[in-house]
Amino acid sequence: MNDQVRSVRELVTDAEWQLRVDLAACYRLVALFGWDDLIFTHISARIPGPEHHFLINPYGLMFDEITASSLVKVDLHGNKLMDSPHDINPAGFTIHSAIHAAREDAQCVLHVHSANGVAVSAQEAGVQPLSQHSIFVLASLAYHDYEGVALVDDEKPRLVRDLADKRFLMLRNHGLLTVGRSVAEAFVAMYFFETTCLIQVRAMSGGAPLRRIGPAIVDGATGQWEQVTRGAGGGLAWPALRRKLDRLAPGYRD
Template sequence: MSTAEMAMREDLAAAYRLIARFGMDDIIHTHISARLPEEPELLLINRYGDLFREVTPESLAVINHHGQQMRGQQVPINTAGIVIHTAVHAARPDAVCVMHTHTAAGVAVSCLEEGLLPLNQTSLLFYGQIGYHEFEGIALDPGEQERLVADLGDNRAMILRNHGLLTVGRSIGEAFSLMYNLEQACRIQLSALGSGRPIHLPSEEVCERTASQYAADPDGAAELEWLALRRLAGMPLDGH
């Protein structure tokens, strides 16, 4: 195994543990995948049946874009994970990492007709950069893949209607940051709507300016954030 592959495995295993740590896992369901740096036609993904907090660099399976396991012992792989993740990686050369969750907040917002609202600076990270995909049942049918990638387009995030959230990153750290912030935006929206008070939205001009500020990332926050998160991933769950 090359040094580059081991580094990718370590980052991906850390992302799984962080998803669990922040309460965004769903027992053994949902999935995160990453493209191997030296073999871009191959993907790393979790072994179906592992809790996210149990995922290690060594436990990750290697599959191709057809969902076939290419190395080592054959292990169970979530069929929906294969359908969703192979489609996105195959369609998007920039998709180094793809994350998918079923959180209560994410699923709740996916059920709202208006979807994600531009309520605050967290949600404005996704202003004009989020797709929507209609629910077609559990994602087991390869025929859904074409529609899924068409709905994603070149966006970095997508809300799967009546289902959950999906993010696409040029690195594992970017995909995680997008998912964390999308989850937070959904939680904030539900809290604001649940207050029963009138909702105040920023102007379109401010929304566009804020989105462009995020895109510029003048302080290099994304890289610093992932370094901090990697430290957190190595800590016991009780923080001691």
């Protein structure tokens, strides 16, 4: 663990600690899957309770360095609510605070600049129905046009409007974003989103005619998502991912 960060285990509730461990695991897994962008992009999680307080990454740490104790607790105005030697990225705060304030179900907001995601976000047609992964994304997908680095509050209403009640948001010329009722759900959603983009980039680069999945199948994907993922990741995939991380890098629990 970073020498500057002391354990906060005894300073927070059991619910917050469990959330911190899950969120730290999510950062480590994003790095493990190669979706991170140095110290940039963010994953945030809302702390249980009536206040809109949430946890976000300490600005300056690589994703594979983040621990449960190093996560920074902030309110919707960006004020730190616990002592921390670290600041937060203002661009990350703008995007994540807007969504946490507007969506009660958005317990976790995950944003990445993955190469495949940015590539597809630059394609005029956006996500295409080319794979089984893609039908789950297309069933709950929104788009938000690029307005420059997200540093001003003026963009928040348009970001919230474009996301509406969707699970997946493609930030044009920028990257991918998912929301979830838990950290597990947001991570599994991002796995499907990024894999959809990877498959699309590879399929289009082959030069052969592409076979697209029909709209009737896409329309029926929402119910199948819950069934296949058992609560969008909380039932099977997330515990397995946590076990994998415990074998490879258990320090995220510190």
